[in-house]
Amino acid sequence: MTVIDQWTPKAQALAADLRTKGAIRSALVEEAIIAVPRHAFITGHYAHGRHTPVDPDQPTDELLTLAYSDRGIMTHTPADSAGGFSSTSQPSIVAKMLEAARLRPGMRVLEIGAGTGWNASLIAHMTKADVHTIEASAQVASEAREAVERAGMTERVTVHTGDGYLGHPDGGPYDLIIATCGTAGVAPAWLDQLTPTATILAPIAHGGLHPLTRVTTHTNGHPTGRLVTTADFMAASGPLYTGATPAPATRGQHLPAPDPKAARPNSVPKGLDNASYVDLWMHLAAHDPRTTCAGTEHTTEYTGCSVVADDTAVFVQPTGLHLTAGPKAQTLADETERVITTWEHSGRPALTTWSCSLTPTTGTQFSLLAPTNWQSNCADT
Template sequence: MGRGGRTACGRARRSAPHVCTRPFPSPLGAHVTVTDGWRPRAAALVASLRGEGAVRSEAVGRAVAAVPRHAFIPGYYSGGTRIAADPAAPTAELLDLAYANRGIMTHLPGDAARTYSSASQPSVVTRMLDAADLQPGHRVLEIGSGTGYNAALVRHITGAPVVTVEASAVVADEARSALAATGTTGVTVHTGDGLAGRRDGGPYDRIAVTCGVAGIATAWLRQLAPGGVIVAPLALGGLHPLTRVTIDGGQPRAVLLASADFMAATGALYERAAPSPSASGTALPEPDPAAARTVAELDPHSSYIDLWLYLALHDGRTTCAGGAHAGCALTSPGEPPAAVYLRPDGTLLPSSGARRLADDVVRHAARWTALGRPALTAWHTRLAPSGDRLHVPTRWGIRPGRGW
């Protein structure tokens, strides 16, 4: 699922909120209860997401207000320690976390799941649901079950069967338990490699991919119903912007929708994408403050991302730096390695020996400016086969009618 900031708050004393008398069937055959205390919090979250434009459809807003997000968080990390959660008797801390617009790390490779998993930031979830344009009756395939929360939202919107595939057996079991405990029927969780999709549940009107991928699996295209849509985070320049894929004239076509960052998929779905330093923990050289220069005046929340994606589409050295210089960077291997960091305000900070790399960024930025500073959403591409398992972007271009 999508990436988000890790919680830094401490343990909260277990509270005793009002308990709803409506039972939800437990996967163990007993019954659990879900507190009413979350409902005002969910309503406030929906209002906040609407205010920032992250919820546009009534159906998505109703789903977020109706599905208890905290019930899909069996545990989370705080201060480097995993805290087990009891959704049937949630602490104030769990409720605060669940109904804030932030991602929640639920698993790390060192715990029982042996992998990264998270509850995606709600604004990322809702933007993805809006982009999918879900309608009642749509059959949906989800790649990456995570906590099961997204599948529950989809089920609430469509009322149709949802098929979801999760690589981790531990995470898949937790998703099944949460879906059962909240009374969510019609969602089938499979454990396996999402690369193959799930042919026996198709064809699908929508395929939603909740992990960063290097391309679109050929199997997904085959399992897509006529007129269907795939929404997936495509690996570009160290980020995973949301991408909408449709079939046009018999060929898959992709358009960029919104900036986002997701956890990377495992196996062949990501093997063509180079891991970013921020994800791999690779140390990059320090910048030389004396060599700083300005390439453009940028807004940290809009044009900075637009230029970052322009660099990603036109220069394969673009990545996401980690550590103290997290953000857009271009790197070049060598002895010593070189890097140049693009800051959100448009300042360029080269490392020692990175003058040529910095000059390349300046030229790219000038070209972007000459084109009218096209936004991330201006770009589209055709997808072509790369072997028999993936379809990957070809040459990116500006969408017709975008005004550039």
């Protein structure tokens, strides 16, 4: 049995799984997921704090099972020589982004965050055009180049080592700039590297997550964004994240566990599934900039949507509101409950109803165009 006979059925099964989940909707994305060998981009991975090297030229059954499952794969951590986190993203998220990108043959694309090089290769397979991708880590960029060559995509994919904040003007103008790392906003330089009808797709920080946001400049030359789908990518290094004022809240916060006696079980609408929970989360984030993703000390039970003011937090769970101890928590919970009520009375509007303006940040060395003035196309929100 040849190597291609080993991995192709697994790639086909992955594509079928992504179809069932609704992540793949088009034949173009499905064909790319099947055709571009994901295992060729993995030379090692982390699990339970342990690194396992693998040989993509002689893939084992274990590697193929890992590569063609719907899960993200951590390939580097700050503890190794790459100097930071890097991964190959979860295929269902990759497929959703590729569908949202509305790729077509001939499109010129710039990717921010090469990672393993798999996503850029998928894009190149779909567009049959040149794709430039930028990676901050010299080691990760070198590995991506090797992987692109291993997959036979060097004629279309060029991996650059550099700061994605600057883009890559020599390869433009682009029909699409797509970021595969969480950002705090859009780099001003990107706008200068677009065609007049181009789009930016970026996971931009909002409410402690990185929902995928479609940015266009077609209306009066002012960039506007619209939420496309939920996502939560690793944060970019450098000014793509630190250019915000203040820096976006992240999962780094760990607060005291809530007081069970102060719980408000009837303050959150019943029947929330994963999708509607994120819809509520984005509604809260649009109304209250204190909305984030926080955790608690000594337990993961309350990790998720939360409204945090200093050392006081209200954790918003499908089971209700869970408050940390202290008199300020009651006031914070009252304010949060009022916003939740408007979401319920408005018919539980979806994440995709929200749009924003992107305006320059100030007071930092590297400016970003960050989301402001959130608006929903649903009334009463």
